[in-house]
Amino acid sequence: MDDLRAKYLGAIAGARDEAALEELRVAAVGKKGEVSLAMRELGRMTPEERQTAGPKLNALKDEINSALAAKKAALGDAALDERLRTEWLDVTLPGRSRPQGSVHPVSQVTDEVTTIFADMGFAVAEGPQIESDWYNFDALNIPAEHPTRTEMDTFYMHRDPGDNRPPHVLRTHTSPVQIRAMQAQGAPIRVIAPGRVYRADYDQTHTPMFHQIEGLAIDRDISMANLKWCLEEFCRAFFEVDKVELRFRASHFPFTEPSAEVDLRCSWEGGQLKVGEGDDWMEILGSGMVHPSVLRAGEIDPEIWQGFAFGIGIDRLAMLKYGMPDLRAFFDSDLRWLRHYGFSALDVPSLRGGLSR
Numbered sequence: 220m221d222d223l224r225a226k227y228l229g230a231i232a233g234a235r236d237e238a239a240l241e242e243l244r245v246a247a248v249g250k251k252g253e254v255s256l257a258m259r260e261l262g263r264m265t266p267e268e269r270q271t272a273g274p275k276l277n278a279l280k281d282e283i284n285s286a287l288a289a290k291k292a293a294l295g296d297a298a299l300d301e302r303l304r305t306e307w308l309d310v311t312l313p314g315r316s317r318p319q320g321s322v323h324p325v326s327q328v329t330d331e332v333t334t335i336f337a338d339m340g341f342a343v344a345e346g347p348q349i350e351s352d353w354y355n356f357d358a359l360n361i362p363a364e365h366p367t368r369t370e371m372d373t374f375y376m377h378r379d380p381g382d383n384r385p386p387h388v389l390r391t392h393t394s395p396v397q398i399r400a401m402q403a404q405g406a407p408i409r410v411i412a413p414g415r416v417y418r419a420d421y422d423q424t425h426t427p428m429f430h431q432i433e434g435l436a437i438d439r440d441i442s443m444a445n446l447k448w449c450l451e452e453f454c455r456a457f458f459e460v461d462k463v464e465l466r467f468r469a470s471h472f473p474f475t476e477p478s479a480e481v482d483l484r485c486s487w488e489g490g491q492l493k494v495g496e497g498d499d500w501m502e503i504l505g506s507g508m509v510h511p512s513v514l515r516a517g518e519i520d521p522e523i524w525q526g527f528a529f530g531i532g533i534d535r536l537a538m539l540k541y542g543m544p545d546l547r548a549f550f551d552s553d554l555r556w557l558r559h560y561g562f563s564a565l566d567v568p569s570l571r572g573g574l575s576r
């Protein structure tokens with residue numbers, strides 16, 4: 220009995236963790252543990268032997284159990300001490316710096332424009348950036364030989380010789396979304412479609428990838444007057460001025476008839492743009508009444524429905540509103556530029572709270 224006592228009390232004192240302690244408990248006082256087995260031997264002893272051995276074994280069992288409990292508590296304390304030692308925090312240190320990222324002016328202006336048109340009941344529509352030449356050209360009344368196809372400096376997707384799938388392009392404008400939206404929703408319809416477009420062109424005001432917002436409104440009795448009002452309202456809200464003056468200049472797009480390019484009255488005194496005053500005119504968008512062939516391509520009956528469409532360059536709007544002189548810098552990912560011209564993620568544009576403040 221003294222051997223058992225020495226063996227287990229020593230082992231318990233040296234146990235490193237709770238798992239080792241549990242093993243010792245099973246080995247000593249578990250159902251088949253050494254102390255338990257010894258207790259079972261009591262039955263075979265004479266009454267005299269049992270009288271001395273019984274209490275001793277019980278005392279040994281109690282002693283081992285309380286040693287186990289004490290050790291378990293000690294191990295718990297040690298684990299807690301260890302956690303307290305490693306998991307500490309110096310609350311007197313300065314806080315983390317504010318987030319480094321900013322909202323790119325293109326995203327900001329897209330949100331601003333979307334917010335303004337959403338207020339006029341336009342929903343957002345989308346289309347793919349890799350587009351079939353049917354959606355990008357044919358459906359928009361631009362047949363294969365039409366000069367617009369070359370004027371737009373189109374990027375064609377590579378095709379292996381013998382590949383008979385329809386040719387695809389990187390969309391040169393957001394106008395193909397007009398067709399997709401008409402096909403998907405029918406008339407009446409009022410959508411805007413912001414997104415990336417591509418043309419092989421590169422200088423201070425052109426980059427091979429840029430952004431447009433397409434607008435489309437089709438109903439039974441929509442006219443040029445509705446177009447003009449929408450665009451004037453838009454400019455007032457976007458440039459945050461009360462007075463704007465637009466000039467509709469006759470133009471030509473294959474997908475609208477009549478077509479108009481729209482100029483905005485402005486002044487450039489001292490390199491500072493002022494909208495609504497001065498003697499300069501700045502072209503900001505293309506627009507017109509949707510051509511009957513385009514309505515038909517969109518599966519809408521031109522005998523019943525008519526409407527207007529427009530396409531605005533988002534990057535150009537951003538340059539004008541926020542005074543950024545070189546478009547190429549938009550896509551250079553220069554952190555200094557992004558910090559200077561970027562917007563806070565918390566400045567969500569809203570017509571009530573102010574678009575750009």
Ligand code: PHE
Nearest residue numbers: 392394472505506528529530
């Ligand atoms: N898609 C034309 C462009 O990219 C713009 C436009 C859109 C003109 C809709 C008229 C109507 O230049």
